[in-house]
Amino acid sequence: MSCEPWQCAEISATKKANPIQKPEVAVAMIKRAQRPILVVGSNATERWMEGRQLIEYLIDFAKASKVPVVATAHMVGEFLKRGYEPAGFMNAMDVSNRLVDPEWMGLDGKGHPDLVLIVGLPYYMEGLILAGLMNFAPDLKTMTLDNMYHPHASWSFPNASLEEWASNLKVMTSKFEGGQ
């Protein structure tokens, strides 16, 4: 598994995401977070692994981990169709803009998120958002759940095959109490 940016020119500068070599490491960090959120982009219905769409893996993960989901673009409808109600839905720029505001008290109004899991946006757009968060929300930790290495995140999975990706998501889901 490679820790080069998935899109060749999307290189970082002086900071580079720590690679997540095992899904258990990601789970440990998520469990340590007080107020994590999961931002899910429009590729959630475009990416398939082992005959299932990414969104289905993410619903399993969200149900098990109880991490609140923010659906971007029109993804809220896709979640609802599958019987899962996300905690919120918002444009990807809007949620990012709130995350760089330390006064934003999260979707539930109870406190600013301390960890953002992000997955399924167009690669370049997700990279830019992560760059914005890295620069303007320095206390916020960011983690991608994609199978493409994102240098601007705090933590990122390395580039991985679809099979590895599916396995990572399933392992992560299984490590939470609600997991299978």
Add this chain to the structure above:
Amino acid sequence: MATKNVHVKIDEMKTSTGLIKNLEVSIGKIVDDSWAEPMGPTPMPSMSTLRDWDMKLLNKYKPFYMPDCDLCCLCTFGKCDLTAGKRGACGLDIGAQSSRIVLLACCIGAATHTAHSRHMIHHLVEKYGRRFPLDIGGLNIKVEAPITRLVTGIRPQNLGDLEDVLDYAEREITQCLAVAHTGQEGNNLDFESKSFHVGMIDHVGMEVGDIAQVSTLGMPKAEPEAPLVSLGIGSVDTTKPVIMCIGHNVIPSVGIIDYAKDNKLDDKIEIVGLCCTAHDITRYYNRGRIIGPISWQLRFIRGGFADVVVLDEQCVRTDAFDEARKVHAPVIAASEKNCMGFKNRTDDDTDTIVADLVSGKVAGVLILDPEKVGEVAVRVAQQVAPIRKKLKNLPSLEELVKDAKTCRQCDMCRRSCPQDLKLPQAIKAAAGGDISQLTELYEYCIGCGRCEQACPQNLMIHSMIVKAGEKFMLEETNFCRVGRGAVQDVEIRNVGSPIVLGEIPGIVAVVGCSNYPHGGKDVYDICREFALRRYIVALSGCSAMSAGSYKNSEGKTLYEEFPGEFTAGGVLNVGSCVANSHIAGAAIKVANIFAKRSLRGNYEEIADYIHNRLGAVGLAWGAYSQKAAAIAAGFWRLGIPVLVGPHGSKYRRMLLGREDKPENWNVIDARTGNTVNVGPAPEHLFQTVETPQEAMVAIAKLCIRPNDTWKGRSIKLSHYVDLHKRHYGCMPNDLHLFVRTMADVPMTLKDEFTKILEANKWKETVIPDPTLLPRMVRKMKE
């Protein structure tokens, strides 16, 4: 206009006091007072004149930066690491650096349009004289140059007047560019204000260029029913010699067309265009053809259709020459801005140039005289066509399969593809003889060619896609409406009231380039959706071509299905890039013609009017260029929101409102002076949307304005809710922010709204006469 140059020359005059000989008197400028409108407060604003207005907008719509690079490498102190709060050697932080990059992009864009206009007007003044009168719509247009009037306080009446306007524009662009030097501006919002300024100047530059070419070249003069023109390579008779013009500046193409017509060759030769030059060719010449948008350059050069390629300026692939040489198509570079390394043959004998190109002695020439370009291009095309026999640089199907078998499946093509197209899988299938996946990619490929640059096997991947899609390409026969130019004053009168009151739910301007995330059909779908909902849909540039490239179930293109008027349900193509000015101009004319607001040097008041009352929104679904950045900046300063598709996130800075912060949504009621909270209307000034579904919902929402009447608001909300339900599968969660009185609630949705309003403890408020400018408050009667 406001000022004139006066030059008096007397060779000989006898007077009572004596004989005067060879007297010359020059007066720089005299004021022309024939324009009754009084001069407003800000004629020819400098970059700080409208700073207060900019800050009002930037306070509502704060920048959200997404630095593409954490370093600054613009001076020799650097590279400096600006990550997460660090400052560079000059003291700049990443926020200011990001806004500085935005300013640079806007300066490049404004300089490009303005330089284009300067070249064109210089040429047209030489040909037609400074006194050539401007006429962009005959009796149908009295406000000939709304942006110019508004910004400069000049009412241009002839070609020469436009030179004075350009003098101002060029001065301001230089000033703004200077701001980007190390050790000038240090505050991000001041950089943003200057981006707004140069964006406003960009609109001046565009307007000047388009009204000059419309006035002199016989282009449609604000014609709603401008003719339909064939679109697509399938509409070109490729048995004839084909001259393919690429770029934006129509002057060399005019030389070609004139030569062909003068020599009665116009039915024996095809003159076609790619990108905005194509629009302007068809505005000038009824036999011209639009081949397609900017992203199709590689496709059509390699396809071998062109016998001569003529390059003017802007958005031209810089390897166009290398590509054309492979299909033995001679290239003529026709712009000083794009010399392509060719020898300047402008002063050479035409016969010699033609002979050199036809024989292949030289593969390309630089000719800066448009008439000479015309003669050389036509004669060379005639002589080269029988020799070339439409030589292609595409593989045969057998070669395609053979090449595909050498693919290592390393993924580098996909990792270099801006669209993340599944190229390795498609090539693998092709290696097994199934090209259907490659054929499918033809629609989504933006033609950048990065896949080929990345391939370690040197596979011509783009050519493989084009070959697989060749049948589809050759069948492309659609229609675009010829660029109509400006919007008539009478059209503004007819729609002014319903737009401002909200009964026409909005104006959707779909503009810009073709860096689409998933093909051009999204543009068609979005336009059709809003035309059917009786919004006004205005198009320009490459988007106008993409919108015409698909058909409905009856086989009609968008331009055949909907009228070209500026009216509810109209779909109008204003024309090329520089014609974008007519969309901003229409908004300005609503304030002037319908609301009787004075334009002359009165920018702030007009922008305040537009921002609070005119439900207009721009969508640049495939924006890629610095020009698009400058165009957007011009709309931002007018308070008009702009959406971009996902690739637009690479502009690295959004201007976002926060609907969860009610304190940001106060306006002043001009009737009473009271502060009124009007909700997030419009919510954003610049935002990226991910999908066409999201774009449609966002457009409907961004058309909401504080001034909407209850009837207008009800109509706008019903569209917002309907699109939201369809694409998001649920009711919007922010409706309580847009309802002022129960009359705003659409009748058929009353129950659903009531629940939402109750849940959010909604309270009724007033509908104000909204303004952000305290000076607009009218005095209360005693």
